[in-house]
Amino acid sequence: MTKSMFGEETPMIDLSTISSRSDLLDETLKGQLRQVLARMKQPVTLKAVVDMENQSSREMAAFLNVFSSLSDQLSLELYLPQEAGQVPELDVTYLPVTGLYQDGQYKRVAFHGIPGGKEINSFVAAVGNLAGAGKGVGFLLKKKIDKIRHKANLKICVSLSCHHCPGVVAACQQIALLNPNVEAEMIDARLYEDLVSRYQIERVPFIIVNDHDTYMGNKTAEDIADLLIY
C-alpha cells in the first residue's frame, strides 16, 4: 500500500502497466460510447479488484482502462487482491469485481466478470444513471423504491448472450442507486462454476437475494421492488 503526498491510500496498480487496447472495444463502439458518455453530468469512479494472474481479470483491466478513457468524467482505480482491503465494500469472492463510486462513496452497484455481449448495456446504464445522464424513474416507482426498508443484496446472475438480462440488471441497479438499503451486483455466471453449481443455475436472469432467496426470469423494477418490500 502506498500513500500519496496528501496521506491518502493510492491504488497499487500503475495504470500505465495496463493495456490501452481491449479486444472488446473497437473504434466504432468507442465512438458510440463517447457519445453516450458525453451526457455524464457528474464524475464517476470505477474501482476494481483484479487478479492479474487470471485471464478474465486481465481482460477486464484492459476493458476498464479503455472504457474510462472515453470520458473526462470517468476515473479508474485498480487493486490487486492483496490490496482489496482498500475497497472493503467490494465482495472479492468473484473476481474481477468492479464497483461504481461517486464522491468517494461506494454506490452499491458492482459487476463481477466482464460486461461484454449484451451486458455492456447494463454497465453503461449504471454509469450513466449514476452520472445523471439517465431519464430517471417515475414518481410512483420512486415511491415504491423508497419503501424498501430492509437490507437487500441482489446478485443478478447473467449470461452475456441473454437478451432479458441487461434489463433486469439495470432495474436492480437503478433501485440500488436510489435506495441505500439495496446493493446490486451483476455476475457473469459463466466465470464462476461454484456459484452455478451451488444455486443450480440453468437459466438466466437469476436473482439471488441476500444469498438465500432466488428468482428467475425477466422482471421489471416494480416487480423487483415488490420482492424487497415486506
Place this chain on the structure above:
Amino acid sequence: MSLINKEIEDFRVQAYQKGEFLEVTKEAVLGHWSVFFFYPADFTFVCPTELGDLMDHYEEFQKIGCEIYSVSEDTHFVHKAWADTSETIGRIQFPMLGDPAGVLARQFGVLVEAEGQALRGTFVVNPQGLVKVYEIHDMGIGRNAQELLRKVQAAQFVHEHGDQVCPAKWKPGEETLTPSLDLVGLL
C-alpha cells in the same frame, strides 16, 4: 379452436380409486396441477400399457404436485371390474374417472360420438383450472408418460418463473462476447 388457456367447465363424475368409489368435481381438481388422460375404453390392449406406463411414473407426478385422472366413457363400475381382472390396472393408484355421459370428453373435444369412445387426449390443467398443454392422438397411437412428465414440469416452470428466461449453457474457457450496444429503455 385451441383449448390453450381455456378454463375447464364444471363437471361432476364418479370415479374408482384403489378399491373405492368417489366423486370428482371441478372444485376438487383446482388448487393443484392435473392431468386428464383420456383413452377409448376399458378392457382394450393399448390402454393398459399406457396406464401402466403412467402408473410407473405416478410417484414422480405426485412429487411435483400433479394428480393424474384417467378418463374413459365407461362407468366407474367397469373401471373396478377391469382393475379386479387385470394385474396392470389393479396396481393403479390414481383416480379413474367414469364419463359415460361424455361430459368430460365433450368439453375437451375428444368424444367420438358415433362410437361413444374418447380419443387418446392428454390435457395438463394448472391449479387455476386452465388448460396449459394438450395433445390428442387418434385411436391406437400411444403416449409416453416420461414425455408427459417433462411437459408438466415445463408448464410448472413457466407458471412459476414466466417465459422470459434464457437457457444458460456455459462452457469453461468460453471467450467473452463482443459487446453489442443497445441502450433503448435502459438509460
